[in-house]
Amino acid sequence: MSTDGVNHSRRRMLIGTTAAVGAVGAAFVATPFVKSWNPSAKAKAAGAAVTADISKLELGQQMVVEWRGKPVWVVRRTPEVLSDIKSGKVAADLRDPQSEESVQPDFAKNEYRTPKGKEEYIILVGICTHLGCSPLYRPEVAPADLGQSWRGGFFCPCHGSTYDMAGRVYKSVPAPLNLEVPPYKYLSDSVVMIGEA
Numbered sequence: 001m002s003t004d005g006v007n008h009s010r011r012r013m014l015i016g017t018t019a020a021v022g023a024v025g026a027a028f029v030a031t032p033f034v035k036s037w038n039p040s041a042k043a044k045a046a047g048a049a050v051t052a053d054i055s056k057l058e059l060g061q062q063m064v065v066e067w068r069g070k071p072v073w074v075v076r077r078t079p080e081v082l083s084d085i086k087s088g089k090v091a092a093d094l095r096d097p098q099s100e101e102s103v104q105p106d107f108a109k110n111e112y113r114t115p116k117g118k119e120e121y122i123i124l125v126g127i128c129t130h131l132g133c134s135p136l137y138r139p140e141v142a143p144a145d146l147g148q149s150w151r152g153g154f155f156c157p158c159h160g161s162t163y164d165m166a167g168r169v170y171k172s173v174p175a176p177l178n179l180e181v182p183p184y185k186y187l188s189d190s191v192v193m194i195g196e197a
Contacts, residue, residue, distance in 0.1 A: 049195030062137045071126035081165045094168045104181035105197045113166045124167040130175040133158035
């Protein structure tokens with residue numbers, strides 16, 4: 001085959017143009033496909049940190065915040081509750097009093113399960129560690145249905161698991177672990193960010 005009379009520069013230009021148009025077309029086709037690998041805005045929001053204003057929370061009160069589709073409790077504990085926890089009145093009855101086996105940030109590995117200096121507020125994921133029910137906040141001391149030794153805490157009505165006011169699980173109940181402490185940090189004295197430590 002003879003290549004006489006072939007315009008080589010024109011051939012190179014046509015090959016280059018075809019390749020460029022093909023590359024642009026491939027990019028247009030690939031863009032939606034690659035974008036589909038990224039999480040949606042809804043998925044990003046579901047895992048995003050949330051803030052809670054705790055300034056209006058009174059002593060003994062609980063508020064619920066949603067984070068990652070889960071209820072997160074913020075409870076402002078009374079001085080009496082903090083004194084009970086510090087004294088260790090219920091420690092002998094707890095499965096993991098020092099929170100060594102629990103899911104929590106390192107700052108919560110103490111009897112209060114809070115950062116040092118922030119013991120008044122306990123922040124817990126409100127899901128029982130047994131089968132995922134949501135325990136009830138029961139701050140009253142010695143109610144008839146929970147017995148004379150009850151010092152306040154959380155009671156799971158599904159299977160009877162009980163937790164103290166630091167979210168630590170009692171012995172001889174179905175729940176195997178303390179309530180989870182999510183990662184969190186204080187942005188100010190009245191605002192806490194849940195989801196980032």
